[in-house]
Amino acid sequence: MAQTATTAPERAVEAAKISVRGVSKIFKRDGKEVNVLDNINLEARKGEFVCILGPSGCGKSTLLNIAGGFLKATTGSITIDGEEVNGPDPRRIFVFQERGVFPWMTVEGNIGFGLFKLPKEERRHRIAHYVKLVGLEGFEQAYPQELSGGMKQRVEVARALAVNPDVLYLDEPFGALDSITRLIMRSELLRMWEAERKTILFVTHDIEESVQLADRVVVMSTRPATIRRIVEIDIPHPRDISSPRYLELRDSIFEEIGLAHKV
Amino acid sequence: MTLSRKLLPLPAMAVLISAWQISVMRSDSTILPGPWAVVLGIMELAQKGLLLKYVVASLYRVTWGYVLAALIGIPFGLLLGWYKRGEKAFNPIIQILRPISPLAWIPIAILWFGVGDGAAIYLIFLASFLPLTVTAMNAVRNIPEVNLNAGRNFGLSERQLITQILYPAVAPYLIVGLRITLGIAWLVVVAAEMIAVNSGLGFLIIDARNAGNRYDLVIAGMVLIGIIGIVLDAGMKNLEKMKSIRWGYGGN
Numbered sequence: 338m339a340q341t342a343t344t345a346p347e348r349a350v351e352a353a354k355i356s357v358r359g360v361s362k363i364f365k366r367d368g369k370e371v372n373v374l375d376n377i378n379l380e381a382r383k384g385e386f387v388c389i390l391g392p393s394g395c396g397k398s399t400l401l402n403i404a405g406g407f408l409k410a411t412t413g414s415i416t417i418d419g420e421e422v423n424g425p426d427p428r429r430i431f432v433f434q435e436r437g438v439f440p441w442m443t444v445e446g447n448i449g450f451g452l453f454k455l456p457k458e459e460r461r462h463r464i465a466h467y468v469k470l471v472g473l474e475g476f477e478q479a480y481p482q483e484l485s486g487g488m489k490q491r492v493e494v495a496r497a498l499a500v501n502p503d504v505l506y507l508d509e510p511f512g513a514l515d516s517i518t519r520l521i522m523r524s525e526l527l528r529m530w531e532a533e534r535k536t537i538l539f540v541t542h543d544i545e546e547s548v549q550l551a552d553r554v555v556v557m558s559t560r561p562a563t564i565r566r567i568v569e570i571d572i573p574h575p576r577d578i579s580s581p582r583y584l585e586l587r588d589s590i591f592e593e594i595g596l597a598h599k600v
Numbered sequence: 601m602t603l604s605r606k607l608l609p610l611p612a613m614a615v616l617i618s619a620w621q622i623s624v625m626r627s628d629s630t631i632l633p634g635p636w637a638v639v640l641g642i643m644e645l646a647q648k649g650l651l652l653k654y655v656v657a658s659l660y661r662v663t664w665g666y667v668l669a670a671l672i673g674i675p676f677g678l679l680l681g682w683y684k685r686g687e688k689a690f691n692p693i694i695q696i697l698r699p700i701s702p703l704a705w706i707p708i709a710i711l712w713f714g715v716g717d718g719a720a721i722y723l724i725f726l727a728s729f730l731p732l733t734v735t736a737m738n739a740v741r742n743i744p745e746v747n748l749n750a751g752r753n754f755g756l757s758e759r760q761l762i763t764q765i766l767y768p769a770v771a772p773y774l775i776v777g778l779r780i781t782l783g784i785a786w787l788v789v790v791a792a793e794m795i796a797v798n799s800g801l802g803f804l805i806i807d808a809r810n811a812g813n814r815y816d817l818v819i820a821g822m823v824l825i826g827i828i829g830i831v832l833d834a835g836m837k838n839l840e841k842m843k844s845i846r847w848g849y850g851g852n
Contacts, residue, residue, distance in 0.1 A: 431750070439747060439768070
């Protein structure tokens with residue numbers, strides 16, 4: 338068929354889901370130019386979990402915001418499935434820290450927020466499915482202020498997954514949680530990712546977090562951010578975080594960033 | 601709250617009223633009334649039909665001035681908050697007008713509207729308009745960027761952003777602003793009525809003094825103003841209990 342013929346050459350080279358080409362970002366503040374991102378080139382395959390790791394304020398969030406369509410790159414471009422990013426889009430959902438939930442809506446209202454185009458029955462069905470996926474049964478009618486930080490974060494993740502996006506952007510999603518909740522949320526996120534196989538870009542400043550979660554870790558420098566190295570994490574899930582390979586990969590990133598891992 | 605805590609204001613009130621009674625008895629003043637004389641004064645007003653008439657007159661003016669201000673000021677403030685250029689353009693004017701007491705407008709109000717309801721309503725409108733505009737403007741400005749971005753991310757149009765994010769996000773702040781502003785409007789109506797009209801509780805106070813030093817009626821007017829004020833405030837406070845708004849007031 339004609340259609341197959343036109344797509345065949347593209348299929349030969351495995352097309353990247355997300356490709357970041359020559360992205361730089363310069364902010365102008367008080368007449369001064371601040372160079373935040375410097376010529377970033379990066380690709381993510383479909384269904385891949387990529388962590389962008391860097392020190393606070395290095396510009397990794399800026400990169401994610403450009404990919405989400407909330408900011409414009411000064412130079413370069415980001416394409417998703419070959420289509421240039423030109424603004425926010427429901428096919429790629431940005432998950433903020435838990436402060437992104439709508440405080441005036443119940444858990445159910447929040448999770449169903451992006452489903453306004455669906456018929457009522459379908460909508461209710463999907464809400465119920467994602468309430469269950471994130472383990473919030475019994476809290477459907479609760480308002481965010483009645484929930485813990487971890488529960489609010491689950492609501493946000495469920496709200497994002499409910500619209501069935503291809504791509505999830507997570508901007509330090511667990512940064513404000515206590516360390517125990519953070520560990521639980523990481524394995525929950527992996528469970529959901531394995532169930533739904535979204536392409537994930539996950540920004541963090543936590544080395545351990547990145548090595549536990551990602552297929553690949555993109556290590557960024559301080560501002561203006563460049564990519565120092567991309568580390569392939571070739572350990573299958575669930576990962577044993579005391580295995581020699583885990584420690585080796587983790588330590589190589591510690592060294593890359595120039596930290597002696599002794600307290 | 602336990603019952604005993606709820607009753608706590610009663611002894612305090614009893615002490616105050618006793619002190620009032622005692623000090624009036626010990627002074628030789630024949631002008632200042634005691635609490636009982638004030639109660640009699642209120643009853644006298646009721647018998648003459650003035651009590652209801654004056655209360656209704658005051659509430660009528662407050663309602664018109666305040667509702668008009670809300671209908672115009674809140675949408676205006678929301679617009680200024682939503683469109684940054686509007687705020688840039690109008691904010692300096694608002695800030696200059698804000699420190700001018702509504703009472704300073706009395707001469708102009710009388711010039712434009714004559715002595716009557718129009719002048720009083722205009723003054724209450726002025727007193728309510730700016731606080732409501734500023735409340736609405738700030739409420740929009742304080743909507744967290746993440747909430748708006750989330751709305752855009754899920755594909756909301758500009759109109760949907762306004763109805764689904766902006767309105768619910770500003771509602772708690774507007775309710776608080778409405779409550780505070782109603783208090784201001786109630787303060788201003790009394791002053792306006794002292795000068796610009798011939799009825800209402802403010803007029804009662806000034807008239808009772810002018811027409812034969814009836815200080816029992818002066819204080820009766822003050823007490824009525826206080827009681828109605830507290831009832832209005834309690835009514836507005838009830839709005840804050842609405843479920844979809846309660847999140848805005850912190851705590852659980």
